[in-house]
Amino acid sequence: MSFFREHIKTNKIFFCCIAFILAFFVGLAIFVKSASVNISINTPDDTVKVTTIGNPTTAEVLAKADIELNAYDYTDVALDEKLESGDEVTVTRAKSIMVTDTKKTVAIKTALTSETDIMEQAGFNLDDDDTVQYMNKEGLSFYAHLKKNQKLIYEEDPIKYKTVYKKVATLGGAEEKVTQDGKNGKIKYIKIVTYGKDKKAKSSKTLYKKVASKPKNKIVQVAEDAKIIYTGSGSAPKKYSQKISVVATGYCPCAQCCGKSTGITASGARATAGRTVAAWSGLSFGTQVYFPYFSVNGNGGVFTVEDRGGAITGNRIDIFFSSHSQALSFGRRTLECYILK
Numbered sequence: 379m380s381f382f383r384e385h386i387k388t389n390k391i392f393f394c395c396i397a398f399i400l401a402f403f404v405g406l407a408i409f410v411k412s413a414s415v416n417i418s419i420n421t422p423d424d425t426v427k428v429t430t431i432g433n434p435t436t437a438e439v440l441a442k443a444d445i446e447l448n449a450y451d452y453t454d455v456a457l458d459e460k461l462e463s464g465d466e467v468t469v470t471r472a473k474s475i476m477v478t479d480t481k482k483t484v485a486i487k488t489a490l491t492s493e494t495d496i497m498e499q500a501g502f503n504l505d506d507d508d509t510v511q512y513m514n515k516e517g518l519s520f521y522a523h524l525k526k527n528q529k530l531i532y533e534e535d536p537i538k539y540k541t542v543y544k545k546v547a548t549l550g551g552a553e554e555k556v557t558q559d560g561k562n563g564k565i566k567y568i569k570i571v572t573y574g575k576d577k578k579a580k581s582s583k584t585l586y587k588k589v590a591s592k593p594k595n596k597i598v599q600v601a602e603d604a605k606i607i608y609t610g611s612g613s614a615p616k617k618y619s620q621k622i623s624v625v626a627t628g629y630c631p632c633a634q635c636c637g638k639s640t641g642i643t644a645s646g647a648r649a650t651a652g653r654t655v656a657a658w659s660g661l662s663f664g665t666q667v668y669f670p671y672f673s674v675n676g677n678g679g680v681f682t683v684e685d686r687g688g689a690i691t692g693n694r695i696d697i698f699f700s701s702h703s704q705a706l707s708f709g710r711r712t713l714e715c716y717i718l719k
């Protein structure tokens with residue numbers, strides 16, 4: 379009997395222990411489950427689910443998920459805020475942007491999205507009348523702080539190709555031969571344009587400039603004896619028919635110089651300094667003449683025959699100036715002159 383009783387007693391203790399251990403683990407599981415918190419973290423790349431226990435802060439959850447914040451990255455929940463199960467945290471990565479106006483350009487990193495906040499971070503003061511224009515081009519983000527009469531624009535302009543002449547001994551009787559066609563290049567700009575009251579562009583500030591494609595020269599072979607002259611304009615060299623020596627004087631639109639002062643030339647064109655010359659009748663209106671003497675001028679030394687004059691006969695040229703004093707100081711000079719084709 380005693381053996382039997384002992385046996386039951388041992389069994390009771392054994393089952394009690396098992397039941398206790400089971401209850402402990404079930405209780406622990408229930409406790410852990412109820413104490414665990416699930417947080418979702420949205421990053422620009424994906425959504426990360428984090429499960430942890432207790433009352434973690436945003437910073438702790440980010441650390442557990444191995445998400446590092448760089449300077450100026452932004453979380454929509456404060457880093458020291460305690461999170462509860464089901465909470466979501468969104469991480470916005472800071473972007474490099476340029477904040478600009480016509481005076482300065484500031485490069486900043488920011489995760490801010492409000493234009494006012496961005497302007498403030500970059501140290502720009504926004505007046506009521508000002509606007510902010512955003513542009514994302516060429517891998518750059520610009521926030522331009524603009525006045526009412528300004529615009530941020532993106533523009534592509536052609537780069538004109540040049541013509542290069544190469545002298546060759548003979549072209550089999552031909553005067554010239556194109557061996558490579560020219561192709562314009564392309565240049566890209568981002569700029570702030572300021573418009574006048576007439577809505578025309580008054581000035582501009584270039585923020586970005588890039589040659590997208592270089593122009594391809596036009597190559598022309600010319601016979602050794604061809605008449606080619608490189609003018610001061612930097613453009614393609616020009617062909618000329620004749621190189622002569624002329625006696626050049628100056629005149630202006632005053633009555634003393636012209637007997638009238640309308641400024642209208644014999645060809646009907648308005649006399650323009652840097653363009654108009656009077657020549658003898660052998661040179662028809664529209665003929666271009668090149669003076670190496672003036673090659674450093676804005677016109678590269680190239681003028682157009684647009685006028686006549688009583689005293690302007692063979693090998694005499696009268697050059698138009700905008701003032702009488704300029705015409706007088708030019709005086710009377712013997713100049714080398716190319717009559718262009």
Ligand SMILES: [Zn+2]
Nearest residue numbers: 630632635702
């Ligand atoms: Zn005059």
